[in-house]
Amino acid sequence: MLNADKRRTLLLLIPVILVLVGYVLYPTLRTAYESFLHNGAFSLQNYEDFFGTKARANLQALWNSVWISLLSVLFSALIGIPLAYIFNRYEFPGRRFFSNIAIMPIVLPSLVGVMAFMFLYGEAGLIPNAIKDLLHLSDVPFKIGGISGILIVHAYTMYPYFYMTASSALGNLDPSLEEAASNLGANRFKVFWQVTFPLLTPGIVAASLLVFMVSMASFSAPFLLAGGFRVLSLQIYFSKINGDLEMAATQSVILSIVSISFLLFMRWYQSRKDYRMASKGIGAHRSEVSNPVLKWTMVTIGILAMIVLLLPHATLLLLSLVPEGTWTWQTYPTAFNFENYTMLFDTPYIWEPVRNSLIMAFLACLGVFVFGIFTSYALVKRNFIGKNLLDILVMIPWALPATVVGMNLILAFNSPSPFSFGKILVGTFWILPLAYFVRFLPLVVRSTNAVLEQLDDSIEEAAQNLGAKWFYTFRKIVIPIILPGVLSGTLLAFVQAVGEFPTSVLLYTIGNRPISIEIMNQLRMFNVGQAAAYGMIQVGLIAIVMFISSRFLGVKAEKSLG
Amino acid sequence: MNQMSIVHLSAITKQFGKVTAVEGLDLLIKEGEFFTFLGPSGCGKTTTLRMVAGFYYPTKGVVKFNDRDMTTVPPEKRNTGMVFQNYALFPHMTVFENVAFGLKVRKLNKAETKTRVTDVLKKVRLDQYADRQVSQLSGGQQQRVALARAIVIEPDILLLDEPLSNLDARLRDEMRAEILRLQKEYKITTIYVTHDQVEALTMSDRIAVFNFGRCQQVGTPTEIYNEPVNDFVAEFIGETNLLPVTEVQGGGEKRTYRSEALGREVTVNDTPLNIARYGEVDELRMSIRPEAVEVSVNQFSGPNVYPGTVKNVQFTGAAVHTYVEMNEGLTLVGTALNQGPSTYLREGADVFVRLPEDQIRIVPKAGV
CATH class of the missing domain: 2.40.50.140 (Nucleic acid-binding proteins)
Known part of the structure; x- marks a missing residue:
């Protein structure tokens, strides 16, 4: 006989498993199945084509993706780690301000960021042209594009991963460890290489794996900047556009294998015993920089870095004020006004994508919110066979590149299936909210897991002991305590869904085209101003969400842990 | 005012997978008694307490309150009041709301709830703090909230799981007296789990000494001290x-x-x-x-x-x-x-x- 507790676990698991199997596992398997079909018959032809001599481009693209990703890891680390070390270890004027600015790249959605970089440093970019005019050169001194463009954008958008992990590792590092090393006679150099650095390694390795995965999956940067250069995520898109779904499936499988092996490697690495120790009362200890030359050098570097970091944001703002048709052959924009913003409200055609994005992101996040809480609760607070498997299943959409998630959904739902209630979803409004739901589920589950793990089991037991039934406890105790954490995760998912590009570009229809697609359209029509205005909406949304999270939810979440 | 309870554990065995946490335990805890489970960590005392509370069900054996078989009754239907080692106060509620929780679950009306909560807060000398967030309280005050929350529902049995282990020595002495005072006042059958022999000797009517999942001896503090069985x-x-x-x-x-x-x-x-x-x-x-x-x-x-x-x-x-x-x-x-x-x-x-x-x-x- 099952006791009440086991029954409840089962009841909780049934919907969770149904949804995960229907919208994560089935589409993934469907893609795998499709990759073995050639002209409708079962064969290995697609893989032969991929690795064979016939289509060199594919293998070349895979190889390009790998080395671009490796270089992205290297550059991001070279920027992020020293920056974290300087901001966490030295005290100089403006330190706190600079360290807040350092994470600004994450405020820029990838497509919008790439766009800003194009107009800042590209062929017609403001900076190269400004230098050209200032120095009276005959040609622009430099321009980004192709490989260099992708790498620069990657370094800019991905170094915060290193910066944040290294910062938190340095913050958690007990200063007495370094003091102990000094006390035992090690000089500063030795202390850094033999004590500090080894303690940072777990975080750095985790960040490296993450950046590698993110840049393998990167779509927007190659999409806008690559030119003739091929990477695998882009190849999938081209195959799909050319109608070769079987090849797209094959490419997806190969990209998935790379990504999932990294996910598994990361899980293995993180589950290893790490060196973190619970020591009480860690106090920040920063050395005051007293040498005035050094001090002001640091401040100067800080200011320069700040300018470089914020230039894309400023560019975006500037461009968004350029009305349509006023910046065509001129080197610099000449007219500025708020037309692009006012048009949002008086031109339905312009407003429509914003409305679409907001509605679809809202629907997806509603689903993610409810489903995420139950999934996370089952994963953290319940014991059952196959828990590890379920955990991996939840994390698959996170490990899979967005392009692959999009392909999976296309292949799964371009024919009727029980999970779409016998309907074809591709080409309808609902496919995009579903894609956003699948894409951002892991994010919410992860953030909910984090708060639920902090919630001691005894809290629930206390409520039960006082006579509360399980659901009452769940509603009145568990939900209110974890709500701030879950909400901040969901809000983050919301803003990302609003800006989501790779799945949108594969799945949108004219009726539900989201902001990111309209940005692309406006860019094609050389209406940079409107595209930038759309970008500013996203930046504004992200800023609001971050403010809410840190001001209201952050405070509350901290209090609930106290 | 309380209906007092006898707790009767017979032939209890609890296994977690292959590990036997409690083996062949027989105990009879009398009405209104202050009964202590004493033993080193991992001896099975907390496991036994949790079987009384209903968080674990025994692998073998029977748990009875008076004559009612409670072996597999879910915890919310046992009417026990438990004080957890880490207090397990609800962090999103005030002191008042924490204490009122059990009464709210029992659907008591507002006025009655208010009187009873105010009453018990007075008993633990926290009436001044009713509207505070629990995170603003000191360790000893949090401990008293936990105690008040467990007592206010008028439980048949009061369960205390190492309630003093997170307090410093001086506060511990004070709380020891406080717990005893409340227990005598309400005359609740009380089970107290501790690894601290001084606590056990000074507070208990009777003590059960545990080791390796087995109860070694049951007796009054003087019997345990003067006539140990092994x-x-x-x-x-x-x-x-x-x-x-x-x-x-x-x-x-x-x-x-x-x-x-x-x-x-x-x-x-x-x-x-x-x-x-x-x-x-x-x-x-x-x-x-x-x-x-x-x-x-x-x-x-x-x-x-x-x-x-x-x-x-x-x-x-x-x-x-x-x-x-x-x-x-x-x-x-x-x-x-x-x-x-x-x-x-x-x-x-x-x-x-x-x-x-x-x-x-x-x-x-x-x-x-």
């Missing part, structure tokens, strides 16, 4: 000198044992107070409390007097411990109340040690 109980409760012995000769009013470590024979009164029950095959131990050991530079008359050398004199304030080396492998401790510097023995002094025959207890070695 060497584990003797050693775990209080300090003692413990020596392996073998029986030489019985009969009459005295029995004689031989200690290899001492190299001599020891005479013990043949009374139940001095000799625990043991079987033919049991290994035996002799236990004598330090406060019973007499040490002097002068020769004693009577049996059980052995020469030794003072190794160390430890002054603790109220008491003085004298460590006497009997031979290379054996040191005995004698404890006396502080009588002033003139009575302290000099280190290195040759002394005599007397083990009074009415103070020695012979116990079997605990089976595992």
Whole structure:
């Protein structure tokens, strides 16, 4: 006989498993199945084509993706780690301000960021042209594009991963460890290489794996900047556009294998015993920089870095004020006004994508919110066979590149299936909210897991002991305590869904085209101003969400842990 | 006002996978009794408490409250009030809301809830703090909220899981008195789990000593201390000198044992107070409390007097411990109340040690 507790676990698991199997596992398997079909018959032809001599481009693209990703890891680390070390270890004027600015790249959605970089440093970019005019050169001194463009954008958008992990590792590092090393006679150099650095390694390795995965999956940067250069995520898109779904499936499988092996490697690495120790009362200890030359050098570097970091944001703002048709052959924009913003409200055609994005992101996040809480609760607070498997299943959409998630959904739902209630979803409004739901589920589950793990089991037991039934406890105790954490995760998912590009570009229809697609359209029509205005909406949304999270939810979440 | 409860555990065994946490436990906890589970960590005491609360169901055996079989009744239907080691206060509620939670679940009306919560908060002297967030309270105050929250529902049984282990020493003394006062006032059957023998001895009506998932002995504090049933109980409760012995000769009013470590024979009164029950095959131990050991530079008359050398004199304030080396492998401790510097023995002094025959207890070695 099952006791009440086991029954409840089962009841909780049934919907969770149904949804995960229907919208994560089935589409993934469907893609795998499709990759073995050639002209409708079962064969290995697609893989032969991929690795064979016939289509060199594919293998070349895979190889390009790998080395671009490796270089992205290297550059991001070279920027992020020293920056974290300087901001966490030295005290100089403006330190706190600079360290807040350092994470600004994450405020820029990838497509919008790439766009800003194009107009800042590209062929017609403001900076190269400004230098050209200032120095009276005959040609622009430099321009980004192709490989260099992708790498620069990657370094800019991905170094915060290193910066944040290294910062938190340095913050958690007990200063007495370094003091102990000094006390035992090690000089500063030795202390850094033999004590500090080894303690940072777990975080750095985790960040490296993450950046590698993110840049393998990167779509927007190659999409806008690559030119003739091929990477695998882009190849999938081209195959799909050319109608070769079987090849797209094959490419997806190969990209998935790379990504999932990294996910598994990361899980293995993180589950290893790490060196973190619970020591009480860690106090920040920063050395005051007293040498005035050094001090002001640091401040100067800080200011320069700040300018470089914020230039894309400023560019975006500037461009968004350029009305349509006023910046065509001129080197610099000449007219500025708020037309692009006012048009949002008086031109339905312009407003429509914003409305679409907001509605679809809202629907997806509603689903993610409810489903995420139950999934996370089952994963953290319940014991059952196959828990590890379920955990991996939840994390698959996170490990899979967005392009692959999009392909999976296309292949799964371009024919009727029980999970779409016998309907074809591709080409309808609902496919995009579903894609956003699948894409951002892991994010919410992860953030909910984090708060639920902090919630001691005894809290629930206390409520039960006082006579509360399980659901009452769940509603009145568990939900209110974890709500701030879950909400901040969901809000983050919301803003990302609003800006989501790779799945949108594969799945949108004219009726539900989201902001990111309209940005692309406006860019094609050389209406940079409107595209930038759309970008500013996203930046504004992200800023609001971050403010809410840190001001209201952050405070509350901290209090609930106290 | 409370309906009081008897807790009856019979033949309880609890296994987690292959690990047996509690084995063959029989306990009867009387109405209104303050009953303590005492033992080292991992001995099964908390597991047993959680089976009473309903968080675990026993693998074998029956849990009864009065005559009701509660073995598989879910925790929310048991009407027990539990105080958790970490207090488990609801962090998003005020003091008042925390205490009112159990009453709200029981659907009491607002006015009645308010009176009862205010009442119990007064009892734990927290009426001033009703509207505070629990995170703003000190450890001792949080502890009192947890206690009030458990008591206000008028539980049949009060369960306390190491409630004082997170408090500092002075606060612990204060809370000990507070818990006892409330328990006597409400006359609730109480089960108290602790690994602290001082807490157990000072608070309990009766104690059950646990080790390795088995209950070693049940008795009043004086029984447990003075008449331990085996060497584990003797050693775990209080300090003692413990020596392996073998029986030489019985009969009459005295029995004689031989200690290899001492190299001599020891005479013990043949009374139940001095000799625990043991079987033919049991290994035996002799236990004598330090406060019973007499040490002097002068020769004693009577049996059980052995020469030794003072190794160390430890002054603790109220008491003085004298460590006497009997031979290379054996040191005995004698404890006396502080009588002033003139009575302290000099280190290195040759002394005599007397083990009074009415103070020695012979116990079997605990089976595992």
